Amino acid sequence: MSKLKAAVIGVGGISECHIKGYRQLKDDVEVYAFCDINPDRLKYMGDTFGIPEERRYLDKDEMLKAHPEIDICSVCTWNSAHAECTIAALNAGCHVICEKPMAMNGEEARAMKEAADRNGKLLMIGFVRRHGRDAKTLIDFVKGGFFGDMYYAKATYVRRNGAPGGWFGDKSRSGGGPVIDLGVHVIDLCKYIMGNHKPVSVYAATFDKIGDRRHLEESKAWVSTGRAKNDIFDVEDFATALIRFDNGAIISLETSFSLNTAEPRAEIEIYGDKGGAKLGDEVTMASDLCGHLVDLSFPSNKNFVFEESFDAEIKNFVDAVLGRAECLAPAADGVSLMDIIDAIYKSAATGSEVKI
Ligand SMILES: NC(=O)c1ccc[n+]([C@@H]2O[C@H](COP(=O)([O-])OP(=O)(O)OC[C@H]3O[C@@H](n4cnc5c(N)ncnc54)[C@H](O)[C@@H]3O)[C@@H](O)[C@H]2O)c1
Known part of the structure; x- marks a missing residue:
C-alpha cells in the first residue's frame, strides 16, 4: 500500500x-x-x-x-x-x-x-488531552466502575501571566480568550471522562480586569509565533462557568490568561458517588474502602506528557483513516463543545442562564 x-x-x-x-x-x-x-x-x-x-x-x-x-x-x-x-x-x-x-x-x-x-x-x-496517559488511566477506572455515578467535576486552567500574544488576544481571529483557548481542553476532558453527556445549560461570567500583562515578561506559558508589541487584546482575561448536562452532572470551569494567583495550574477533578480523582501535576484518587477513607496514587508515571500525547493523537488519526482504530475525538464532540463555548459567552453577555 x-x-x-x-x-x-x-x-x-x-x-x-x-x-x-x-x-x-x-x-x-x-x-x-x-x-x-x-x-x-x-x-x-x-x-x-x-x-x-x-x-x-x-x-x-x-x-x-x-x-x-x-x-x-x-x-x-x-x-x-x-x-x-x-x-x-x-x-x-x-x-x-x-x-x-x-x-x-x-x-x-x-x-x-x-x-x-x-x-x-x-x-x-x-482534543489532545484525550490522548494523554492520565486520561487513558481514568477511562480505565471509569470502565472498571471506580467512580460510580459521576455528578460533579472541576475544570481548571488558570495562568497568571499567560496571554500568548499574536492572534490569541484578537477576538476577530481567536473568537475569545481563555475560554475558547484553554477552557476547551479541560471542559472537553471532564466531559469525555464523565461519559460525553449532552450539555443542557450554562451560567457563566467573563472578566477583563487585568488584560494581557504585556509589561511583564516572566513566566509566559505559551508564546505565539506572531507575538508583537502592538498586538490587539480585546478578549476576556478570566472566566468562570457552571455547565449542566442532561444526566444532572455539573462541570465548574475556571480559566484565565491573567489572574492574581500564586498557583497557575491546569487540572481537572472528577467526583462520583464511589470514587474521585484529580489530574494535575500527578494523578491521585480518593474513595472509601473496607470502612476507611483512602487516597490512591500510582507507582508509575501516569501524568500528561505533551509531545507523547500529540504523537498518540496523530497516530489515532492515521489509524482511524486506515480503519485500524476508532477515532477518539470525532467532529460531533467538537460541535457539542462549541455549543458550550457559545453558551458561556452568551450567558456572560446577558447575565442569565443560557439553555443549549
Ligand atoms: N492542542 C494544543 O495543545 C494547542 C496548543 C497551541 C495551539 N493550538 C491551536 O492550534 C492552532 C494554531 O495555533 P498556533 O499556536 O500554532 O498559532 P500560530 O500563530 O503559531 O500559527 C498559526 C499559523 O496559521 C497561519 N494561517 C492563518 N490563517 C491561514 C490560512 N487561511 N491559510 C494558511 N495559513 C494560515 C498563520 O500565518 C500562522 O503561521 C490554534 O487553533 C490553537 O488554538 C492547540
Missing part, C-alpha cells in the same frame, strides 16, 4: 507537533505539502522539514487543486480560519484533523461536520 500523503495548512507553532507525529509513522505517512499565508514562516518550516518548493503554498485552494493526491490534512491555522480550511480540504477529498477549538462558534462547527458527512471523510478534532 502506498503511504498517505499529508498536508499541513497553517505551519505555525503547534503544527510542529503534528508534523513530528506524522514523522513517527514513517511506514504509513509522507509529510508532503505545506500551506501558510505567511511566506517567511512557510519558508522556515519548508526548509526545516524538507518540503520541496513546488509543494509549498500561500493559498490552500491552490495547494488542494494542484495536488489531488493529498490524502490527509492537518488544519493548524488560527481559529477564524479553521472552518474555511477544513471545509476546503474535506471538499477536496481529504480526511482532516483540525486543531482545537473546532471553530469560532457552533454554526461554523456544524458546517464543518456537515462537509465531512457529505464527503464521507473523517473529521477529527485536536
Whole structure:
C-alpha cells in the first residue's frame, strides 16, 4: 500500500507537533505539502522539514487543486480560519484533523461536520488531552466502575501571566480568550471522562480586569509565533462557568490568561458517588474502602506528557483513516463543545442562564 500523503495548512507553532507525529509513522505517512499565508514562516518550516518548493503554498485552494493526491490534512491555522480550511480540504477529498477549538462558534462547527458527512471523510478534532496517559488511566477506572455515578467535576486552567500574544488576544481571529483557548481542553476532558453527556445549560461570567500583562515578561506559558508589541487584546482575561448536562452532572470551569494567583495550574477533578480523582501535576484518587477513607496514587508515571500525547493523537488519526482504530475525538464532540463555548459567552453577555 502506498503511504498517505499529508498536508499541513497553517505551519505555525503547534503544527510542529503534528508534523513530528506524522514523522513517527514513517511506514504509513509522507509529510508532503505545506500551506501558510505567511511566506517567511512557510519558508522556515519548508526548509526545516524538507518540503520541496513546488509543494509549498500561500493559498490552500491552490495547494488542494494542484495536488489531488493529498490524502490527509492537518488544519493548524488560527481559529477564524479553521472552518474555511477544513471545509476546503474535506471538499477536496481529504480526511482532516483540525486543531482545537473546532471553530469560532457552533454554526461554523456544524458546517464543518456537515462537509465531512457529505464527503464521507473523517473529521477529527485536536482534543489532545484525550490522548494523554492520565486520561487513558481514568477511562480505565471509569470502565472498571471506580467512580460510580459521576455528578460533579472541576475544570481548571488558570495562568497568571499567560496571554500568548499574536492572534490569541484578537477576538476577530481567536473568537475569545481563555475560554475558547484553554477552557476547551479541560471542559472537553471532564466531559469525555464523565461519559460525553449532552450539555443542557450554562451560567457563566467573563472578566477583563487585568488584560494581557504585556509589561511583564516572566513566566509566559505559551508564546505565539506572531507575538508583537502592538498586538490587539480585546478578549476576556478570566472566566468562570457552571455547565449542566442532561444526566444532572455539573462541570465548574475556571480559566484565565491573567489572574492574581500564586498557583497557575491546569487540572481537572472528577467526583462520583464511589470514587474521585484529580489530574494535575500527578494523578491521585480518593474513595472509601473496607470502612476507611483512602487516597490512591500510582507507582508509575501516569501524568500528561505533551509531545507523547500529540504523537498518540496523530497516530489515532492515521489509524482511524486506515480503519485500524476508532477515532477518539470525532467532529460531533467538537460541535457539542462549541455549543458550550457559545453558551458561556452568551450567558456572560446577558447575565442569565443560557439553555443549549
Ligand atoms: N492542542 C494544543 O495543545 C494547542 C496548543 C497551541 C495551539 N493550538 C491551536 O492550534 C492552532 C494554531 O495555533 P498556533 O499556536 O500554532 O498559532 P500560530 O500563530 O503559531 O500559527 C498559526 C499559523 O496559521 C497561519 N494561517 C492563518 N490563517 C491561514 C490560512 N487561511 N491559510 C494558511 N495559513 C494560515 C498563520 O500565518 C500562522 O503561521 C490554534 O487553533 C490553537 O488554538 C492547540
